[in-house]
């Protein structure tokens with residue numbers, strides 16, 4: 303792979319508070335080599351990319367994805383009825399759409415083992431896709447939320463055994479379902495909804511202990527204040543969805559460096575588009591009320607204001623929530639008052655998310671020595687985060703993978 307000299311870019315690097323204009327960046331061997339406001343000397347034949355008038359940001363992260371769901375059908379029915387072949391096709395399409403959205407890394411939080419297989423297929427070059435950190439099937443209590451796409455385990459010994467089984471199967475992290483669904487299934491309103499934690503304290507402590515022993519981070523689906531308190535006390539690394547955190551829980555999250563990944567997209571998208579996929583009108587009304595509630599994100603906003611680490615996740619695959627919902631999710635972080643600065647949202651969807659994954663020294667920001675995942679946009683994302691839709695160019699590991707919101711044709715390896 304030859305060098306690439308990027309010139310005249312407006313640079314948002316994922317860690318600085320301000321953009322920098324007129325920046326030159328040398329990409330070598332798939333990494334950012336030099337970043338300078340001064341001209342960079344390169345040899346005659348070096349590829350050049352003039353980005354005058356355009357903005358370069360790090361490749362985006364969707365920190366909460368389910369590649370095997372299609373955003374159209376009920377997630378429980380898909381999980382139970384899809385053959386592995388059909389589920390794999392859905393993964394392949396979603397992986398492509400992530401790249402087209404400018405998302406170069408995702409955390410797949412499980413539909414059976416499909417995320418792990420997708421990761422392996424992307425790494426092997428079988429299909430194009432983002433970098434995937436996969437939890438494999440989420441761990442839930444017997445009959446607990448998501449039992450139909452996860453694995454059931456009970457008792458401290460049972461969950462410890464399950465963590466070992468998942469690690470043996472090659473998962474990158476552990477996902478635990480610590481509370482029930484907040485809405486239940488839209489086909490079965492009122493299903494599986496209770497504010498109580500699902501696991502005992504002893505079970506969760508064993509789960510976290512074993513995961514960390516095996517070098518895996520743990521993320522918890524926790525949607526109630528009591529559930530959040532329990533998982534933070536047990537030492538989990540991040541909370542999915544979020545809730546109305548108590549002051550004590552926020553204090554503890556700050557102390558332990560816990561991340562929160564709010565997911566506003568699914569209910570927002572369903573309220574706006576649910577009629578297009580046949581969600582019953584009463585369910586759409588329920589979501590409309592939910593997204594109009596000014597206090598909807600109160601707990602998450604209080605946590606963010608206190609300095610709790612945030613990342614951005616869509617719950618992709620849920621009805622009406624395709625990969626491109628990430629851009630809307632970023633805008634919703636502003637609209638719900640989680641942050642008041644678009645630059646902070648970009649940081650939370652890049653460098654902060656990389657830290658959540660434990661890979662920030664390798665990828666997630668535009669700094670010398672880091673992997674050259676980046677996105678070029680024609681309009682200023684700081685003016686409107688929705689300017690990130692259909693990016694002009696997407697690069698993964700220094701190679702262009704998408705242009706004008708469409709995947710590039712791949713090189714025919716054996717007939718060039």
Ligand SMILES: [Zn+2]
Pocket residue numbers: 366368411617
């Ligand atoms: Zn989810």
